[in-house]
Amino acid sequence: MRKTSQDMARLRTGELVVEKVLMSFAAVSILTTVAIVLILFGETFAFFREVSLFEFLTGTQWTPTLQPRSFGILPLLIGTMMIAIGSSLVSLPLGLGSAIYLSEYAHKKVRRIVKPVLEILAGIPSIVYGFFALTFITPILQTIIPDTQVFNAASASIAVGIMTLPMVASLSEDAMMAVPDSIRQGAYALGSTRFEVAAKVTIPAAMSSIGAAFVLAISRAIGETMIVAIAAGQSPVLTLNPLKSIQTMTGFMVNISLGDIQQGTLEFKTLFAVGTMLFLLTLLMNLVARAIIKKNREVY
Amino acid sequence: MNMKLYRARHRKNIFFHGLLLACILFSIVVLGLLLYQILSTGLAWLDWDFITSMPSRFPEKAGIYSALVGSIWTIGLTAAFSLPLGVGTAVYLEEYTNPKSRINQIVQVNIANLAGVPAIVYGMLGLAVFVRLFQFERSILAGALTLTLLILPVITVASQEAIKSVPKSLREGSYSLGTTKLQTITGVVLPYAMPGILTGAILAISRAMGEAAPLIMVGAAGYIAFLPTGPMDSFTVLPVQIFNWTSRPQIEFQNIASAGIIVLMVLLLSMNAVAILLRNKYQNRME
Numbered sequence: 001m002r003k004t005s006q007d008m009a010r011l012r013t014g015e016l017v018v019e020k021v022l023m024s025f026a027a028v029s030i031l032t033t034v035a036i037v038l039i040l041f042g043e044t045f046a047f048f049r050e051v052s053l054f055e056f057l058t059g060t061q062w063t064p065t066l067q068p069r070s071f072g073i074l075p076l077l078i079g080t081m082m083i084a085i086g087s088s089l090v091s092l093p094l095g096l097g098s099a100i101y102l103s104e105y106a107h108k109k110v111r112r113i114v115k116p117v118l119e120i121l122a123g124i125p126s127i128v129y130g131f132f133a134l135t136f137i138t139p140i141l142q143t144i145i146p147d148t149q150v151f152n153a154a155s156a157s158i159a160v161g162i163m164t165l166p167m168v169a170s171l172s173e174d175a176m177m178a179v180p181d182s183i184r185q186g187a188y189a190l191g192s193t194r195f196e197v198a199a200k201v202t203i204p205a206a207m208s209s210i211g212a213a214f215v216l217a218i219s220r221a222i223g224e225t226m227i228v229a230i231a232a233g234q235s236p237v238l239t240l241n242p243l244k245s246i247q248t249m250t251g252f253m254v255n256i257s258l259g260d261i262q263q264g265t266l267e268f269k270t271l272f273a274v275g276t277m278l279f280l281l282t283l284l285m286n287l288v289a290r291a292i293i294k295k296n297r298e299v300y
Numbered sequence: 301m302n303m304k305l306y307r308a309r310h311r312k313n314i315f316f317h318g319l320l321l322a323c324i325l326f327s328i329v330v331l332g333l334l335l336y337q338i339l340s341t342g343l344a345w346l347d348w349d350f351i352t353s354m355p356s357r358f359p360e361k362a363g364i365y366s367a368l369v370g371s372i373w374t375i376g377l378t379a380a381f382s383l384p385l386g387v388g389t390a391v392y393l394e395e396y397t398n399p400k401s402r403i404n405q406i407v408q409v410n411i412a413n414l415a416g417v418p419a420i421v422y423g424m425l426g427l428a429v430f431v432r433l434f435q436f437e438r439s440i441l442a443g444a445l446t447l448t449l450l451i452l453p454v455i456t457v458a459s460q461e462a463i464k465s466v467p468k469s470l471r472e473g474s475y476s477l478g479t480t481k482l483q484t485i486t487g488v489v490l491p492y493a494m495p496g497i498l499t500g501a502i503l504a505i506s507r508a509m510g511e512a513a514p515l516i517m518v519g520a521a522g523y524i525a526f527l528p529t530g531p532m533d534s535f536t537v538l539p540v541q542i543f544n545w546t547s548r549p550q551i552e553f554q555n556i557a558s559a560g561i562i563v564l565m566v567l568l569l570s571m572n573a574v575a576i577l578l579r580n581k582y583q584n585r586m587e
Contacts, residue, residue, distance in 0.1 A: 011480060012480075014482065015480055015481060015482050018482050019392075019396055021388070022388045022389070022391055022392035022396060023392055023396070025384070025385050025388035025389045025392060026388075026389045026392045026393060026407050028385055028389070028449075028452070029389060029407060029410055029411050029414060029452060029453070029456070030406070030407065030410055032414060032425070032449050032452070033410050033413065033414060035425055035429055036417065036421065036422075036425050039424070039425060039428040039429065040421075040424070043428070093323070094323045094326055094327070095323075097319065097320050097322075097323030097324075098320075098323045098324050098326075098327060100320055101320035101321065101323060101324050102324075105317060105320060105321075106324075110324075114324055114327070114328070117327055117328050117331055118327060119572075120331060120569075120572075121327055121330070121331055123503075123506065123507070123510075123568060123572055124334070124510075124565070124568075125509075125510025125511070125512070125539055125564065125568070126510070126512070126513075127510065127512045127539045127542050127543055127546075127561075128334070128338070128510075128561050128564070128565065129334075130543075130546065131338070131542070131546050131554075131557060131558065131561060132334050132337060132338075134546065134554075135337065135341065135554055135558075136333065136334075136337045162330055165327065166327070169327075193309055193310060193312070193313035194313055194316075194317070195309075195312055195313040195316040195317070196309070196313070198316075216416070219416060222418075223417075223418025223419070223420065223421075224418075225418070225419065225420045225512075225513035226512050226513055226539075226543065229513075229543070230543065230546055230547065250418070250420050250513070253420055253424075253517070254420070254513060254516055254517075257423075257427075257516050257517050257519075258516065258522075263432055271424070272424060272428075275420070275421055275424045278418060278420070278421065279417065279418075279421050282416060282417065282418055283413065283416070283417070285416075286412075286413060286416035287413075290412065
């Protein structure tokens with residue numbers, strides 16, 4: 001059947017319509033970013049009309065729903081930092097160790113068992129890790145150190161560390177696998193042991209991507225919510241003791257949303273002010289991670 | 301060669317090997333302990349009644365029915381929204397724009413940034429836009445739209461990878477038969493990329509299924525004693541129900557929380573298994 005020019009014109013219109021529709025789909029992602037920024041900053045701006053920025057950043061009392069109200073975010077920030085640092089102590093060394101093992105030492109068969117284990121660990125919802133922290137890790141901590149409170153930063157940190165470990169392992173492994181084998185073979189030819197090859201050749205060559213993986217893992221830990229909401233407690237107190245109950249920024253956000261908060265109230269604005277802080281912190285870390293990768297991209 | 305130094309170097313190597321092995325074993329042991337802890341506390345509470353009962357103040361009567369149905373509704377809608385949006389965005393970026401063009405770069409960087417935004421921030425977005433501004437209230441629709449935005453970057457990136465893997469020769473073969481761009485995309489590119497797209501999409505959707513934080517923000521309640529009948533109903537989902545039970549002090553509620561976790565994990569693992577099967581099939585075809 002021959003196509004008339006009319007058919008062709010209709011076909012072309014259809015193509016153009018589809019292209020425009022797909023373009024509008026792509027625009028959704030831009031709109032999402034714009035909406036996040038507008039909403040967070042809008043409510044936060046309203047928040048700072050009622051609370052001074054100075055009090056927010058330097059105050060050491062966080063009692064936004066109790067009289068007398070006090071809006072010092074430091075207890076939440078310190079709580080969040082404790083979880084970030086505590087979880088890094090678990091996820092960074094163990095994740096990097098796993099990655100080195102997988103890329104430099106492991107037999108193919110071992111890889112075939114270990115990779116799915118890491119994938120399953122990565123796919124377990126954070127609510128499950130929260131349950132595990134509260135019902136398994138905390139009792140163990142309490143047997144070792146009897147002073148440990150039921151809700152504590154240490155237990156939550158360990159669980160967050162376990163949750164972010166697969167991410168550190170898989171990103172670092174990708175980075176080390178990208179190091180060309182010829183460089184490794186060169187080192188082996190000089191009589192190096194596996195340890196020497198890993199420590200003096202592969203890791204230095206993959207260092208920037210490993211560093212980026214570390215930053216991303218810490219950023220994930222800062223944004224992690226359900227584990228800390230379940231296991232870390234709801235006490236915004238300024239403490240550095242990991243065995244005590246604390247509250248993180250995300251923990252506060254969950255806690256306040258469980259009640260029915262009305263738009264326009266100071267509670268609602270407080271929620272968004274804390275959310276903005278969280279958003280800026282994680283965004284900053286993600287940008288740093290990408291800058292590290294971009295700056296040190298090795299071309300072999 | 302200095303034998304002493306040689307032995308020291310090898311001892312170091314063996315020590316390090318053991319240390320790395322311990323790192324790997326840690327993950328395996330933790331996974332074992334986690335599964336043991338959940339099965340040993342929850343299995344005794346898991347029966348057909350638990351799956352078909354509504355939540356209750358009395359742990360022995362409480363069940364997960366409304367949360368299960370709520371999860372199916374929410375995830376079904378999330379899949380229906382996020383698949384066309386994510387795949388559409390990927391097709392647009394890969395097939396309609398030059399990778400060096402400005403619009404491509406902007407969308408790409410934007411997606412990378414969105415992927416790093418914590419889930420709870422999407423919850424705030426959902427609360428402000430879908431619950432309040434669009435007046436969807438605390439409904440399944442508001443929850444599903446929130447989760448859609450959350451997993452959109454993941455689906456888009458996975459679809460882009462799948463589309464990139466389509467050999468250029470196939471596209472050109474199609475064009476040489478006189479097809480239009482759209483015909484090539486729907487007839488050649490998408491069918492070829494589909495297993496890869498579906499694998500990524502299933503993993504992303506199973507992630508959405510385990511999310512609690514954003515849905516708590518948009519108001520999924522911890523106690524819903526009826527079944528949702530439409531997208532505008534209020535709802536709860538499995539992770540939020542589990543959270544509700546976990547945060548109660550009584551040991552019985554902790555136990556039904558872990559029974560709930562078993563249900564959730566069985567669902568997630570079966571979804572992951574499907575994704576892995578798809579991936580294996582796909583890899584075989586590539587070889």
